[in-house]
Amino acid sequence: MYRFEAILVPALFYISFCYLNYFLFTPKLFITGRYLLFIIVCAACLGLTITLPSVISVSLHSFPPAFIEGPFPGFLFQSVLPDFETSSLLNTMYHRPGGWYYFFRPEFSYTIIVFLFILTLSSGIRIIQEWQQTEKERVNAELAFLKAQINPHFLFNTLNNIYSMAVIRDEKTPSAIEKFSNLMRFVLYETQHDFVPLTRKIEYIDTYVELQKMRLSEMVTVNYEKTGNPGGLQIAPLIMMPFIENAFKFGVSTERASAITIRIDVQDGEWLHFYAGNTRNPLLEKDNTSSLVGIENTVKRLELIYPGKHTLNIDESGKEFVVELNLHLK
């Protein structure tokens, strides 16, 4: 009878400690940095695990433990020591937990080892989970931030140009406002999804290119070509736009003739060939490094969302800055 309890009672202690540690001690004490309190609580639990099962076991049995044969019931693991350990001498010790030699019982080492094993395991799992969670939240927050972003310079410049058009009574003013409104709708609402229809994305690029053209002088030529049928395909946001923004940011000059080329080609209903090229302006590249960050992020996103489904080639060796991207969308 007591043998059953000898396993069950300590096991209940271990299990409850395991859960308490996982749900309470580790998140509330260890992760929040209250290490001392954490150690004290764990030590207290270890103490209880050592002493209480014996006490419970004894109190359940009204007969004197002297009659109990075999190893001591209070511990999950049997002693590896020879038989004499289980003699009446140890039984006597068992009745006197206050005695100093009580703590040198070999069974304790097993209890401590099992306890530490459970402690490490439950805390470890919890810590790893917390870390993964924060990492995930961080990545999501970063992505949401990037998705919601529209280059403020572009925004203000476009508004200023529309203002100018309105003042000089340009007949294209309403159409510029309509384009701007489409752009804002896309940026504010549609980039919140993980994937957007490719047709919508291309419409957005159309609008963006139109609005950019509005502000450029005659020194800049914009070549924008679309071929193939994008119907029914989906694409993750922020894949093509960073490259296009980059081309418009670094491909303009007031002093030299420059060209910006953007080509979007959909083939066989599943492949997207994207090309963005611009004449490099060394005066603009001189003190701007932020665009490279934008491109790095896009490269990371491509690896994350389209692993093994894309090829990206960035060439900045010549007079042109060229980005070529092939993306398998199915």
Next chain:
Amino acid sequence: MINCIAIDDEPLALELLADYCSRIEYLNLVRTFTRPSEADMYLQKFPVDLIFLDIQMPDISGIDFFSSLKTEKLVIFTTAYGEYAVEGFSLNAVDYLLKPIMFTRFEKAVSKTRDYLDYLNNKSSARDNSIFVRSEYKLCRIDVSDINFIEGLDNYIRIFTEHSRPVISHMSLKAISERLPGDTFLRVHRSFIINCSRDLSYSNRNILLGEKKIPVGVSYEENVKSFFGLRKSGKPEVQNTRYQ
């Protein structure tokens, strides 16, 4: 007539300025440029009074362009990015216009330019009672009769006026006092000049101007006393001239 040119990398911004300039009769917009280098060549050949200059341009910033000019020109900067864009540059700009530019704001900047040109050419006009000081990177016109007193702080002065916020300018009290009419303004302290045409009271080596108590410096005491007619038998135009 003010002859001006405008430089901006965006054609639409130039169209706006052209439209505004055509509405002001004393302003003659001679040419507009999207290429700063072309404007530079033009400026070397033809006299121009005023330049409207965009700050953010791809090849050269308006600030760099202006600093590189060989001859001194009046400039009104235009920018889409707020005044922070010009902080740290102490250029001789007449004004800064934040895009989108409202016509009333444009008109104000241009009329200030006209007054400043008149002031530079020593033309006396109805607006003769104004002085120009540089404040917050632009030129500021202050009506002399509006000044209550001027406080000097190290290399700066603070001009307290009746109707607007104090104007801070980088100049000495001595420099400003030379530009003020001597009969209305009186130096009363190492760091104070007051407008004597205001209601003043003098006691305990302090002058009370409105709510403000202005100390009188030891070396200026004689001057102040003679102004208040305390030593000489001057006219008692000021009330409460009790002196202890």
